[in-house]
Amino acid sequence: MIRRLLLVITLMGTQAFAADPAIFEFDDPTQAARFQQLAEELRCLVCQNQSLADSHADLAGDLRREIHQKMQEGATNEEIVDFLVQRYGDFVLYRPPIRPTTYLLWFGPALLLVLGFGVFIVSMRRRNQSLTPTLSEAEHRRMAKLLEEED
Amino acid sequence: MLRYTIPLIVFIGLVLFFADGLQRDPRQVPSPFIDKPAPELGVPRLKTPDQEIYRSDLLGKPALINVWASWCVACRAEHEVLLRLARETQLPIIGLNYKDKREAALQWLANLGDPYTTIAVDADGQVGIEWGVYGVPESFLLDPQGVIRYKQIGPLTWKVVEEELIPLIQSFETQGG
Numbered sequence: 259m260i261r262r263l264l265l266v267i268t269l270m271g272t273q274a275f276a277a278d279p280a281i282f283e284f285d286d287p288t289q290a291a292r293f294q295q296l297a298e299e300l301r302c303l304v305c306q307n308q309s310l311a312d313s314h315a316d317l318a319g320d321l322r323r324e325i326h327q328k329m330q331e332g333a334t335n336e337e338i339v340d341f342l343v344q345r346y347g348d349f350v351l352y353r354p355p356i357r358p359t360t361y362l363l364w365f366g367p368a369l370l371l372v373l374g375f376g377v378f379i380v381s382m383r384r385r386n387q388s389l390t391p392t393l394s395e396a397e398h399r400r401m402a403k404l405l406e407e408e409d
Numbered sequence: 410m411l412r413y414t415i416p417l418i419v420f421i422g423l424v425l426f427f428a429d430g431l432q433r434d435p436r437q438v439p440s441p442f443i444d445k446p447a448p449e450l451g452v453p454r455l456k457t458p459d460q461e462i463y464r465s466d467l468l469g470k471p472a473l474i475n476v477w478a479s480w481c482v483a484c485r486a487e488h489e490v491l492l493r494l495a496r497e498t499q500l501p502i503i504g505l506n507y508k509d510k511r512e513a514a515l516q517w518l519a520n521l522g523d524p525y526t527t528i529a530v531d532a533d534g535q536v537g538i539e540w541g542v543y544g545v546p547e548s549f550l551l552d553p554q555g556v557i558r559y560k561q562i563g564p565l566t567w568k569v570v571e572e573e574l575i576p577l578i579q580s581f582e583t584q585g586g
Contacts, residue, residue, distance in 0.1 A: 303438060303544075304543055306435060306436075316508075320534050321538070345442075345538060346438070346541050346543065347441040347541075
């Protein structure tokens with residue numbers, strides 16, 4: 259059992275290694291870092307919860323090769339991202355662009371926070387108001403009478 | 410009364426919102442290609458490798474581009490639908506044999522039947538990237554002008570053919586395409 263578990267762990271390790279983008283050759287380390295950063299910002303469409311850098315899917319490998327090749331040809335990050343968005347849609351981006359269809363995604367949490375805070379303030383005010391007793395006209399008279407009697 | 414109904418309404422709203430989200434298929438990534446011209450092919454044909462097939466070869470009438478591979482399990486189920494489609498309609502079906510071995514692909518057609526008008530070979534997946542393919546099978550319906558009008562991710566079913574493809578093809582005809 260333990261042996262099998264160890265085997266699984268070992269295999270997991272080698273798999274992660276297989277996806278290592280270091281198999282691509284770069285002229286200088288800044289290029290390699292740029293490649294790594296790009297691959298981490300882009301989503302693998304097959305596994306969806308993994309970036310192109312992490313994914314072992316066949317397609318992710320192809321797309322990494324595509325990115326590498328485009329970098330060698332001197333493409334900018336923007337050009338590479340555009341190339342992928344044109345083909346796979348905004349879904350390849352881990353950080354979706356800000357546009358009307360994604361407003362809720364971007365600003366929804368802040369909106370909820372503001373709303374929640376508003377509700378909190380209003381309910382606090384109401385509570386304070388209900389704590390300060392207000393007496394009706396009749397009650398006032400009755401109270402005055404009671405106080406008089408005490409004297 | 411209001412202090413109980415408002416949270417209840419908010420809660421029901423959230424439940425509906427999440428229920429809707431959970432029922433969506435995360436694999437159905439909306440294609441950016443809908444209503445855009447189909448990308449180029451420019452690859453050899455499976456049966457006549459000395460001939461290439463281009464996007465311009467597909468123009469003039471509607472066409473279905475079906476991405477398949479002999480190693481793809483879901484393609485086997487889909488194959489029946491394609492055979493029936495070829496038998497019952499005039500729609501040209503162009504195969505895109507994706508990252509496959511030539512012999513394996515030819516063997517598949519010999520065993521299961523060949524619904525394709527012609528088959529383009531995408532040996533290294535390069536055409537697949539151009540077309541935004543991220544899994545096989547996938548199918549694209551092109552109108553007579555070569556514009557992608559529908560994309561099916563995963564196997565085509567006869568239901569999809571009847572409910573999506575055929576009405577679209579009929580709409581091309583009424584547009585005088």
